[in-house]
Amino acid sequence: MxxxxxxxxxxxxxxxxxxxxxxYDISATETATEADxxxxxxxxxxxxxxxxxxxxxxxxxIMAHAVKELFPDAKVTIGPATEDGFYYDFDIENPxxxxxxxxxxxxxxxxxxxNNKFVRKVITKDEAIRLxxxxxxxxxxEIIEDIEDDVVSLYEEGGFxxxxxxxHVPSTGVIAAFKLLKTAGAYWRGSEKNKMxxxxxxxxxxxxxxxxxxxxxxxxxxxxxxxxxGKELDLFSINEEIGPGLILWHPNGAIIRMAIEDFWRDExxxxxxxxxxxxxxxxxxxWQKSGxxxxxxxxxxxxxxxxxxDYEIKPMNCPFHLAIYKSALRSYRDLxxxxxxxxxxxxxxxxxxxxxxxxxxxxxxxxxxxxCRIDQIEDEILNVLDFTLxxxxxxxxxxxxxxxxxxxxxxxxxxxxxxxxxxxxxxxLTTKQLNxxxxxxxxxxxxxxxxxxxxxxxxxxxxxxxxxVDFNNPERFDITYRxxxxxxxxxxxxxxxxxxxxxxxFGVLIEHYSxxxxxxxxxxxLSILTISERHTGFAQELVDFFKRDGIRVDADxxxxxxxxxxxxxxMKKVPYTVLIGDKxxxxxxxxxxxxxxxxIVFNTREELLDFLRKEINNKL
RNA sequence: GCCGAGGUAGCACAGUGGUAGUGCAGCUGAUUCGUAAUCAGCAGGUCGUGGGUUCAAAUCCCAUCCUCGGCUCCA
Numbered sequence: 009m010x011x012x013x014x015x016x017x018x019x020x021x022x023x024x025x026x027x028x029x030x031x032y033d034i035s036a037t038e039t040a041t042e043a044d045x046x047x048x049x050x051x052x053x054x055x056x057x058x059x060x061x062x063x064x065x066x067x068x069x070i071m072a073h074a075v076k077e078l079f080p081d082a083k084v085t086i087g088p089a090t091e092d093g094f095y096y097d098f099d100i101e102n103p104x105x106x107x108x109x110x111x112x113x114x115x116x117x118x119x120x121x122x123n124n125k126f127v128r129k130v131i132t133k134d135e136a137i138r139l140x141x142x143x144x145x146x147x148x149x150e151i152i153e154d155i156e157d158d159v160v161s162l163y164e165e166g167g168f169x170x171x172x173x174x175x176h177v178p179s180t181g182v183i184a185a186f187k188l189l190k191t192a193g194a195y196w197r198g199s200e201k202n203k204m205x206x207x208x209x210x211x212x213x214x215x216x217x218x219x220x221x222x223x224x225x226x227x228x229x230x231x232x233x234x235x236x237x238g239k240e241l242d243l244f245s246i247n248e249e250i251g252p253g254l255i256l257w258h259p260n261g262a263i264i265r266m267a268i269e270d271f272w273r274d275e276x277x278x279x280x281x282x283x284x285x286x287x288x289x290x291x292x293x294x295w296q297k298s299g300x301x302x303x304x305x306x307x308x309x310x311x312x313x314x315x316x317x318d319y320e321i322k323p324m325n326c327p328f329h330l331a332i333y334k335s336a337l338r339s340y341r342d343l344x345x346x347x348x349x350x351x352x353x354x355x356x357x358x359x360x361x362x363x364x365x366x367x368x369x370x371x372x373x374x375x376x377x378x379x380c381r382i383d384q385i386e387d388e389i390l391n392v393l394d395f396t397l398x399x400x401x402x403x404x405x406x407x408x409x410x411x412x413x414x415x416x417x418x419x420x421x422x423x424x425x426x427x428x429x430x431x432x433x434x435x436x437l438t439t440k441q442l443n444x445x446x447x448x449x450x451x452x453x454x455x456x457x458x459x460x461x462x463x464x465x466x467x468x469x470x471x472x473x474x475x476x477v478d479f480n481n482p483e484r485f486d487i488t489y490r491x492x493x494x495x496x497x498x499x500x501x502x503x504x505x506x507x508x509x510x511x512x513x514f515g516v517l518i519e520h521y522s523x524x525x526x527x528x529x530x531x532x533x534l535s536i537l538t539i540s541e542r543h544t545g546f547a548q549e550l551v552d553f554f555k556r557d558g559i560r561v562d563a564d565x566x567x568x569x570x571x572x573x574x575x576x577x578x579m580k581k582v583p584y585t586v587l588i589g590d591k592x593x594x595x596x597x598x599x600x601x602x603x604x605x606x607x608i609v610f611n612t613r614e615e616l617l618d619f620l621r622k623e624i625n626n627k628l
Numbered sequence: 629g630c631c632g633a634g635g636u637a638g639c640a641c642a643g644u645g646g647u648a649g650u651g652c653a654g655c656u657g658a659u660u661c662g663u664a665a666u667c668a669g670c671a672g673g674u675c676g677u678g679g680g681u682u683c684a685a686a687u688c689c690c691a692u693c694c695u696c697g698g699c700u701c702c703a
Contacts, residue, residue: 359694569661
C-alpha cells in the first residue's frame with residue numbers, strides 16, 4: 009500500500025531549477041548565477057524526467073534518514089534515483105527483514121510529515137572527510153577521497169547529513185507518494201571483491217494515483233510472467249534432476265517452437281540463406297583457434313575426453329560455419345555466402361543469474377553468418393535490417409530501439425575496415441530511416457554492431473536481434489576468396505541473430521501475448537465442444553474435417569456442462585471455440601466463439617476453414 | 629558465485645516439536661445441460677535430498693541441491 013502523507017505538491021510547482029544543462033536547488037539561485045552567469049533559470053517540475061529523478065533521489069535521502077533513526081549502526085553508502093524509483097545501499101550487521109521495510113516506510117512518513125527543509129552546505133574536502141570520519145561513515149569518506157574538487161556539498165534535512173551533489177526538493181513534505189518495494193544484497197561499488205551491502209529499493213511518484221498505476225503495472229508484469237503462464241499452459245518446464253537452466257519443451261511449447269522454426273526456415277530460404285546443421289561438440293583446439301578459450305572461457309564448460317583428445321560442448325556456432333566456408337575454394341562470384349543455422353549452444357551462466365527461459369544454460373540461436381566482400385557490406389546490412397524488422401513485426405512487435413556500438417579501446421582489425429563497416433552500418437540505418445542511438449566504444453573487440461531491442465505490449469524493452477561485423481574470425485581461420493584480380497582476399501564476416509535465442513524469444517512472446525498467442529502460433533487453434541452426448545458423432549466429424557486440413561483441433565465431448573467446457577478452453581487461451589448442439593447438427597451453421605467472448609457465424613464448415621486458413625497464413 | 633527469501637499431493641497454498649490438511653486438477657458414479665466452475669464418493673505425500681538433536685521433527689541444528697528477488701544505475 010502506498011503511504012499517504014505530506015502536503016503533496018501541485019504538478020506545476022517547481023521543485024528545482026535548470027540553468028543550461030545543470031540542475032540546482034530552487035533556493036540556490038545565487039549558486040546558479042555564479043556558475044552559469046547570464047543564463048536563464050528554468051523551473052523544473054516533477055513532471056519532467058529530471059524532476060522526477062530529483063524527487064526520487066530526495067526520497068532516497070529520506071529513506072537513509074529513516075534507516076539511520078531506526079538502525080543507528082547502519083553505515084550509509086549511495087542512494088541514487090533509478091529508471092523507475094530509487095534505492096539506497098547500507099552496510100548493516102543484520103539484513104533487513106520484510107517487517108523492517110514496513111518500519112522504515114512508517115518512519116519515512118513521519119519524516120515527510122515533519123516537512124524538514126533540505127539545506128545545502130559547501131565545505132572543503134578535508135572538512136568533509138573529518139566530518140564523516142567522526143560520524144563513522146567510512147564509505148562516505150572513501151567517496152570523498154575520490155572526488156577531484158576541493159570542495160564538496162552536503163545536504164542536511166532534520167539533522168540527517170549526507171554527502172550529496174544534489175539538487176533536492178525544497179523540503180521532505182514535498183514527497184507525496186512513495187513505496188518501498190524490496191530488499192536485496194548488492195556489492196559495494198558493484199564488485200564481488202567488495203563487501204556485500206544491503207539495498208532497499210523503493211519508488212516515488214508525484215501523486216498517489218501515479219504510484220498506484222505503477223504498482224498495478226508491477227502486478228500485470230507478475231500475471232504475465234512467462235514462468236507462470238508456461239506452467240498454466242503446459243508450455244515448458246525446468247527439472248531439477250535434469251539441471252538448472254536447461255529447458256524441456258512440452259508438447260504445447262514444442263508446437264509453438266515448430267511454428268516459429270518453420271516460419272524461420274521458409275523465410276531464410278526465400279532470403280537466399282543456406283541452412284546448415286553442425287555438431288554439438290568439437291575438439292578443444294577449435295576453440296583455441298577461434299580465440300574463445302582466451303576471451304570466452306568463463307562461459308564455457310570443462311572439456312570431456314574422447315580417445316585421448318579433449319572435446320568441448322559448443323558455446324558458439326561460428327567456427328563450424330567457418331569450417332564449411334573453408335571446405336572449398338571460394339570465388340568473389342560466390343559472395344555473399346549466407347549460412348544460417350538453428351544452432352543449439354551451451355554456455356555456463358552463474359546459478360544466481362538463471363531466469364526461466366530468459367537466461368538459460370542451453371539455448372538455440374537463430375544464428376547466421378554472412379561472408380561478403382567489403383563493398384557488399386552495406387547491402388548486406390540493409391538486407392539483414394529489413395529481414396530482422398520483418399521477422400520481429402510478424403511476431404507482433406511494432407516498436408524498436410536500435411543501438412549502434414562503435415569501436416572500443418581494445419580492438420582487432422584495421423582502422424580502415426572499422427571505419428568502412430561502421431559507416432556501412434550507419435548508412436543502412438539512415439537509408440531505412442531508423443532512429444538509433446550510438447553507444448560509443450561499446451562494440452565488441454572484433455567489430456561494430458547494431459543491437460535491436462523490441463518493445464513488448466507492456467512497453468518493456470527486450471534485446472533480441474544483433475548484427476555484428478567480425479574482423480577477427482576471418483583472420484584466425486584464414487578464410488579467403490579468389491578475387492577478379494586472381495589474388496586471395498579475406499572476406500568480411502557478419503554474425504546476426506534475429507530472435508537471439510529461441511528460448512528467450514519464446515519467453516518474450518509469452519509475456520508479450522500474455523499466453524494468448526495469435527492463431528498461427530496457438531498450440532490449439534480450434535476447440536470443438538459438445539452440448540450433450542447426442543452431438544458427439546457430428547462433432548467428431550467436424551474434428552476430423554479440420555484436422556485433415558492441418559488445423560490443430562482439440563475436442564471436449566465430456567459430460568460436463570457447456571459453461572465448464574468454455575471455461576476450460578478460455579483458460580487455455582484457445583483462439584476459437586465451436587459449440588455443437590442441436591442447432592448445429594441440424595443446420596450446418598457454425599457459431600464460433602472468439603477468445604474475447606464475441607461470436608462469429610459461419611454458414612458452412614468450409615467457410616470457417618477458409619477463415620482460419622487465411623488468418624494462419626497471414627500470421628495475424 | 630555472493631546476500632536475502634523459499635522448496636509440503638500434478639498445480640496453488642495452510643500447517644513452527646505430539647496421528648500431514650484445504651481448494652483445483654485426477655479417478656468412479658450420478659447428471660445430458662447452449663456461452664467462464666453440476667453434485668457425490670474415492671484415491672493421491674519417505675513434507676527437496678543427506679546427516680544430526682529429541683521419547684517424538686514438515687517444524688530445531690548442520691550440509692547439500694533447486695527455485696525466487698537482487699548484485700550495471702555510482703555523493
